[in-house]
Amino acid sequence: MKKIGVLTSGGDAPGMNAAIRAVVRKAIYHNVEVCGIVAGYTGLISGHFRKLELGSVGDIIHRGGTMLLSARCEEFKTKEGQHKGLQQLKNAGIEGLVVIGGDGSYRGAKALTELGFPCIGVPGTIDNDIGCTQFTIGFDTALNTVIDAIDKIRDTANSHERTFIIEVMGRNAGDIALWSGLAGGAETIIIPEDNDDIRHICARLKKGEERGKKHSIIVVAEGVSSGIELGKEIKQLANIDTRVSVLGHIQRGGSPTAFDRVLASRLGARAVELLLQGKGGRAVGMQNNQVSDHSLDEIFKGNHSIDLNLLTLSKELSI
Template sequence: MESLRIGVLTSGGDAPGMNAAIRAVVRAGIFRGSTVFGIRRGFLGLMSGDVVPMDVGSVADIIYRGGTMLLTGRSDEFKSREGQQLAVNTLQDFGIEGLIVIGGDGSMRGCMELAKRGVRVLAIPGTIDNDVPFSELSIGFDTALNTICYAVDKIRDTAEALERTFVVEVMGRDTGFLALASGLAVGAESILLPEIPTDLDEVCLRLRRSRARSKRHSIVILAEGVGNAYDIASQITERTGFPMRIIILGHIQRGGTPTALDRNLASRLGAGAVDT
């Protein structure tokens, strides 16, 4: 098997399981005789030369940790030709022959630009949004889904006690994978997705029907890409008269200990990337 000088970085929004993927890349690479470098702060670090050697000890006890030990971020500079050339220069300076990038759809586009410049690059889908084309499941999605379910289960307790409807906004950027999966899992009365035009009249009808069945509380799951949660809740109140509360779960969805599914997925993808 070919021995290489391999670089690994995490880019874009963090996702639970990224550390497990980094660990797998480092351990699999070293086991196969390769030299592995960690690139800190994503493409920004790739441009600036923020590169550190990795060994088995540097990835000890990180499989269960959320976030990313290599740090992450976004860089507008990398979108320019000059920024991309800086990244290529760094790879050449450190003699890195293969690059593994863990991130979402924006990171995938960055990989494509590097590939056009002759870089040997491989991308691992890592985003809670689960919106990477041609991938069924991305690292972090399952953990975020479980975090949402845990939170909404608690929200439903107080919604029932106060006989109120809660609009719960979840992440996903301009896609509704998290909203759909979590809405089904928590038994939401309505799920609003960017992929399907929102019909508030239909939403209000469902809420009224729920009330007619003597269920005086409801949960509406809203994907962030649909629109402003406060505006949508206000419109529902105007049409139904139901008391509304808005919960924006925010960055709690990105943090926390990754689930077993995400740890295993990340480990398989990380080791597989080294073998590819």
């Protein structure tokens, strides 16, 4: 293999640049040319390519976002769009592709693989919702952003003796809410994998009030409910006023943590190794602190799991 491509797709995640850097420099180390595809599958269909040299990825390891830009592409979900993208790859002499992104990005990689073009997926999403890997690139950084917000909001909750609801991202996964809630000492964590009954939540809040507790932090994953709607329910059932903070896209930005930089470097480099070994239709990940790889079919069959023992621990510690 003499020339490979790399793209980032879907929602951006801190550490994507570190992964791009690893792909480019690992490939060049092995005398393989690298072509960057701008704006994900949209750029693939339109042929928006640029050659990436060693200097092209200098001074990006610490930057959030993605230097290759990202976009969602409805056209690539169609067979016609997929064939257009495949033809652009062939026209450019690209022989393998590294796709950095989440579930939708992997589906695009799988489609190209089924057309006979080797693709390797690298998990880049703050949601941490990809199967066959314990951590995805960007999750740790987003987690620390949320924890920082919780700490600051707790100061105000304490000063005004209020209950605060903090809504976090995660799509249909509760990893961000669970980990940040436990690390931030939240009294209540609400996640899709264990959607607590609103009456139980209100009962815990009332019990806290009875023992003299003046403020509380509730962390809710967006896949369960909006913070605003949850606040209305609590007011109606328990007559407790709440204040809501929706953290939103602040969770997707910022300089990646050391963990995400190392993770991205390891996974990006391994993706190149797999292509050079003639493999495609696979995705890299981390299991027990070791880099692993699995078929894309296996990743789609196995749903991402969450450690509910952490939720139990949170409830025990927030009595």
